[in-house]
Amino acid sequence: MSTPRYIKDVVTLRLDVEKCNGCALCTQVCPHAVFAMEERRARIADRDACMECGACAKNCAQGAISLSPGVGCAHAIIRQWLSGEEPRCDC
Amino acid sequence: MSECCGPPQSCCCDAPPEYAYSPQLFVTGTVDTLAGPVERISTQLGASDKRGAVRVRLGIRRGDYRVRPALYAVGSPDDTSPVLVTCNYKLTFDVVRRELAGRDAWLLVLDTRGVNVWCAAGKGTFGTAEVVRMVRKVRLDQIVGHTRLVLPQLGATGVAGHEVRSRCGFSVNWGPVRASDLPIFLDAGMTATPEMRAVRFPLADRAKLVGVEMSVLWRRTSLVLLGLAAVIAIVLSQVAPEMLGRFGLTVLACILGVLAGAAVAPLLLPWVPGRAFSLKGALVGVAVVGGTVAVVTAGDVPLWDWGLVAIGTAIASYTAMNFTGSSTFTSPSGVDWEMRRAIPLQLAALTAGIALIVVSLIAG
Structure with a gap:
């Protein structure tokens, strides 16, 4: 089975190639x-x-990767909409 | 309601609470080190370990299946043996120690409040600070002569390898995603293949999560709703017994909608068309609820039937959408995108369904 696919063209991932030092940790x-x-x-x-x-962003010592991380969980996002709090899961 | 709503999220945790831990039957003795005795653990899983695994898979007291955070010895490790780091969810701990059978290694168990590595990394409990805290607490620098830690790759959401190194001197080697790849990883001189680094979502994994998902549904509002349905059925049998069949079918359509979204759609996930989980759920819902209604009523009360299909589909779409929290590949941006589109449609289908039933009732 290949990598499963989700919604296209929505993720916030950005890479600043200028800052990359080639450590390749992001690929790991x-x-x-x-x-x-x-x-x-x-x-x-x-x-x-x-x-x-x-x-990737957490382990990029150069700060070359940015994204807005969140919870990919409908239940948590609904709670966020209702309460205005940061999304959290109960796992 | 989900097994795990995926990484990452703000940390919800204050100081580590003190828990009571079950007797640690897996401890078979101790190994002496410069930092004092370290408990040696078995790499064989016993009957109680297997019973515990079944229990938590069913969602029963899943939150307190913990191992005491500490350094443990596997085999007869010395100062050159590898140090593997894991969480203190016992299900994970058991899989890891089983994979280390026949080896000499140190196993450093972090306090993740009994939560698995990926979820704990998302919460920040499997995090840089906890790694550093435990390395210092067990005085690892007095036990091994090297400065390498092997961490599970999925811990990378919470642990910054370069910060661990600068704060406690130990460098992080990212191990494989799955414990079952540990033997090959260790034998290959701590190198992982791209296959070992990839998270998949195979049928077996989805089936395990469906079990948890269903158990949670079962415990919560559904018992109240089923009780309510039973009361309505009893009242109906006294006032309008001819409606009992209709009512039963309506309840059945709702239950089937939940099953379609929470079990059938997740199990068939790669084969159901569409990318949005809400769309997959709706398609399965139409098939399951529509098919059942068509078979049961043979078109007896068409308006009511259409209403049931609409309601069942809305429920299936909503519950399938909630499975995003259990999946291993849904981005929060994507979930947000699909929810903004799907929830209005789900509400519209639900409203239309109820309206059809009301019209059908009024029309007699």
Whole structure:
């Protein structure tokens, strides 16, 4: 089974290639193979596979990756709409 | 209602609370180290471990299936043995120690309040601070002569490897996603293949989550609603017994809608058309509820039947949408996108369905 697909063209993932030092940690921590290395710099190879978990940004010591992480969970987002609080899950 | 609403989120946790831990039957002895005795654990799962796994899969007291956070020894480790880090959800701990059978290793168990690695990383409890705290607490630098930690890849949402290194001197090696790949990973000199780094969502995993999802539904409002339905049925049998069949069918349509969205759609996930979970749920709902209503009534009261299909579809769409929280690939931006479009449609279908039934009642 290939990587499952979700809604296209919505994720907030951004990569500033200028800041990349080629450590390739983003390719290691990403669970959906979003990044690839090209000429010793990272590039976003498969943006629509991104689930915005934030592992790449957290482990980019250069601060080259940005995204607005959140909870990919309808239940939590409904609670956020109702309460105005940050989305949280009860897991 | 979900197994896990996925990473990441703001940390909800204050100081680690003190919990009572069950007797740790997996401890078989101790290993002496410069930092004192370390408990040695078995790599065999016993009957109680297997019973516990079934229990939490059914969602029964899933929140307190914990292992005491500490450093444990597997086999006869020495100062050169690898240090693996995991969470203190016992289901995870059990899988990890089983995969380490026949090896000498150290297993550092963090306090994640009994939550699995990925969810805990999202909450921040499987986080940089907790790694550093436990490394210091167990005095790891006195136990091993190297400075490498192997962390599960899914912990990367909460742990910044470079910060762990700067704060406690130990560097983070990202291990495989699945514990079952640990033996190959360790044998290959701590290198993971792209396959080991990828999160999939196979049928077996979806089936396990459906079990939890259903158990949660069962406990909550559904019992109250079923009780309410029973009361209405009893009243109906006294005042309008001829309506009893209709009412029963209506209740059935609602239950089937929930099952279609919370169980059938998740199980058939890759094969149902569409990307939005709400669309997948609606399609399965139409098929399951529509099919059942058509078979049961053979077009007896068409207006009412259409109402039931609309209501069942709305319910299936909504419950399937909630499975996004259990899935391993839905982005929050995507969930937000689909909810803004799907919820108005779900409400419209529900309203239309109720209206059709009311019209059908008035028309007699």
